[in-house]
Amino acid sequence: xxxxxxxxxxxxxxxxxxxxxxxxxxxxxxxxxxxxxxxxxxxxxxxxxxxxxxxxxxxxxxxxxxxxxxxxxxxxxxxxxxxxxxxxxxxxxxxxxxxxxxxxxxxxxxxxxxxxxxxxxxxxxxxxxxxxxxxxxxxxxxxxxxxxxxxxxxxxxxxxxxxxxxxxxxxxxxxxxxxxxxxxxxxxxxxxxxxxxxxxxxxxxxxxxxxxxxxxxxxxxxxxxxxxxxxxxxxxxxxxxxxxxxxxxxxxxxxxxxxxxxxxxxxxxxxxxxxxxxxxxxxxxxxxxxxxx
Amino acid sequence: xxxxxxxxxxxxxxxxxxxxxxxxxxxxxxxxxxxxxxxxxxxxxxxxxxxxxxxxxxxxxxxxxxxxxxxxxxxxxxxxxxxxxxxxxxxxxxxxxxxxxxxxxxxxxxxxxxxxxxxxxxxxxxxxxxxxxxxxxxxxxxxxxxxxxxxxxxxxxxxxxxxxxxxxxxxxxxxxxxxxxxxxxxxxxxxxxxxxxxxxxxxxxxxxxxxxxxxxxxxxxxxxxxxxxxxxxxxxxxxxxxxxxxxxxxxxxxxxxxxxxxxxxxxxxxxxxxxxxxxxxxxxxxxxxxxxxxxxxxxxxxxxxxxxxxxxxxxxxxxxxxxxxxxxxxxxxxxxxxxxxxxxxxxxxxxxxxxxxxxxxxxxxxxxxxxxx
Numbered sequence: 202x203x204x205x206x207x208x209x210x211x212x213x214x215x216x217x218x219x220x221x222x223x224x225x226x227x228x229x230x231x232x233x234x235x236x237x238x239x240x241x242x243x244x245x246x247x248x249x250x251x252x253x254x255x256x257x258x259x260x261x262x263x264x265x266x267x268x269x270x271x272x273x274x275x276x277x278x279x280x281x282x283x284x285x286x287x288x289x290x291x292x293x294x295x296x297x298x299x300x301x302x303x304x305x306x307x308x309x310x311x312x313x314x315x316x317x318x319x320x321x322x323x324x325x326x327x328x329x330x331x332x333x334x335x336x337x338x339x340x341x342x343x344x345x346x347x348x349x350x351x352x353x354x355x356x357x358x359x360x361x362x363x364x365x366x367x368x369x370x371x372x373x374x375x376x377x378x379x380x381x382x383x384x385x386x387x388x389x390x391x392x393x394x395x396x397x398x399x400x401x402x403x404x405x406x407x408x409x410x411x412x413x414x415x416x417x418x419x420x421x422x423x424x425x426x427x428x429x430x431x432x433x434x435x436x437x438x439x440x441x442x443x444x445x446x447x448x449x450x451x452x453x454x455x456x457x458x459x460x461x462x463x464x465x466x467x468x469x470x471x472x473x474x475x476x477x478x479x480x481x482x483x484x485x486x487x488x489x490x491x492x493x494x
Numbered sequence: 495x496x497x498x499x500x501x502x503x504x505x506x507x508x509x510x511x512x513x514x515x516x517x518x519x520x521x522x523x524x525x526x527x528x529x530x531x532x533x534x535x536x537x538x539x540x541x542x543x544x545x546x547x548x549x550x551x552x553x554x555x556x557x558x559x560x561x562x563x564x565x566x567x568x569x570x571x572x573x574x575x576x577x578x579x580x581x582x583x584x585x586x587x588x589x590x591x592x593x594x595x596x597x598x599x600x601x602x603x604x605x606x607x608x609x610x611x612x613x614x615x616x617x618x619x620x621x622x623x624x625x626x627x628x629x630x631x632x633x634x635x636x637x638x639x640x641x642x643x644x645x646x647x648x649x650x651x652x653x654x655x656x657x658x659x660x661x662x663x664x665x666x667x668x669x670x671x672x673x674x675x676x677x678x679x680x681x682x683x684x685x686x687x688x689x690x691x692x693x694x695x696x697x698x699x700x701x702x703x704x705x706x707x708x709x710x711x712x713x714x715x716x717x718x719x720x721x722x723x724x725x726x727x728x729x730x731x732x733x734x735x736x737x738x739x740x741x742x743x744x745x746x747x748x749x750x751x752x753x754x755x756x757x758x759x760x761x762x763x764x765x766x767x768x769x770x771x772x773x774x775x776x777x778x779x780x781x782x783x784x785x786x787x788x789x790x791x792x793x794x795x796x797x798x799x800x801x802x803x804x805x806x807x808x809x810x811x812x813x814x815x816x817x818x819x820x821x822x823x824x825x826x827x828x829x830x831x832x833x834x835x836x837x838x839x840x841x842x843x844x845x846x847x848x849x850x851x852x853x854x855x856x857x858x859x860x861x862x863x864x865x866x867x
Contacts, residue, residue: 235693236693237693238691238693240560247703248703250703251699251702252702252703252704252705253699253702253704253708254708255699255700256698256699257698257702259697261697262691262693262697262698262699262700263697263698263699263700263702264691264700265699265701265702265703266559266560267582269552270556272553273548273552273553273554273556273557273560274557274559274563275560276546276548276556276560277518277546277556277557277558277560277561277568278561278564278691280557280561281515281544281560281562281564281566281568283544284515284544284566285515285564285566289693306549306550306552306553307552309549310548310549310550310553314546314547314548
């Protein structure tokens, strides 16, 4: 699917150099088009969109809401639009903290109620907006300002939680693969009902890598199998894009961990555990693809 | 149409007659009957609203915010823990200038021993959120105040949310006859606030990060809306009286003209004290009563100069005092006898209220019953 030239994310954000969340949002909005409202809770995007007067870096209406409330606000908004016979896309664009931690109750409720909306979690694996504190999405071994010795717990499996709600469409994507991302957003918005996308957002200052390497870091995550691109529609899982190859042959996770400053304190045992977690996840997804789970 | 039912049912019927487009619903005792009745109206088609059975009160207000932001009429109901759980969103509602209407069944907040009895501590602790708060005393008033709340909230001079407060069980669960109305012109299915989301003209940000000087102006605008609501309330009540024959005022006075001592309270106690006034008058005590209806905006009662004032608070601000008594003292020239009574649904009869007047000591505080002096 050809990506249109029209831009909805204007060249005026105050995002950090190499920011993946604005990169992702650029393609999300291109796929969504003009008849769209963005519901954005507290997160990096609520800051980089700019300050009052009420024009934002997004050439679309943006509704900024309380941290825990994005999916619930979107519920009300979607019902009101549909009651009035309007097809306007309602898209939550939220970070991992606002999704996996404080916003998960509202997300769960909105998915369960069959809300006609698209929820996109851009996952930079920490509370980056407030200066990189650990979230439920922070992976094992990663240093944050609240895990200065490296995180001792695993990343929460958000996708399994969402899958348990059986949304009409669920997908993962990565900032490094905009065409794959674009295609998935476009498809999601063509289906009525609750849709969910989880997008990996490699964050240069948070993950401690040079700002020109955002795309490279996203590709490493996919090649190492730490992040798998897929979509699940009507219960059927399809591996997409670069992850098709990664399902068969992957680079070691060490190649991904060693180039990020946040993993400076990861222990060899933890690295082994990360590798095992990846291998187990790939095996599980393969079983689902093969229809034996 | 003359009918009968509980305070909860009256609120639900008023909501049906006001025709909101979106209702968010989450159950909590003693409000639950409101959202159950509305569910019945939506199911039987007598209310063409989208009914969102949310997973928490935080989300019920969030859903109302999302819906109201598009310009449609919205309603929800809550009580006690539900109200304080949605506290963050209450602030955001007023901040976003969204005319959401909510009923709150006043109930104690636990634990410390769970208690579901009537108490005003829930709504009074939300006094600084920018919501208008009206307290009602009869089933009829619960119906009428709910109908009027939509019009007051949506007036472009106001654009602030309105909370209708009714005492848990003492009003939510008692049955009285009441009359419904055909509001017609007093409500419309869609009243577009000037700042509703408009996809085309031109897209903008709602709730964008706002510098201090602009935030300051927005706060001031909320207070201007609050003050502007007073004539709008009066205008709405006057039109309601003209069209439907039932009169309401900013506060309700009873035998105050020649009174030496005035009893002041909100909610159902405000009705009970009228009987107390009659008892005291028979004893030769020139008592009168003022039932405060609006706590926000705080509307000061008529001239209390030279009169003894007895204020009954069904609430308490720890480390400070009875909130209504102390706010009155700050706003009026009076030195009230502050009675703390009715917490947690404690029974307070008209005889008890008459006794408060007999034992009054201006400038002191009295905890009614079960507390050693």
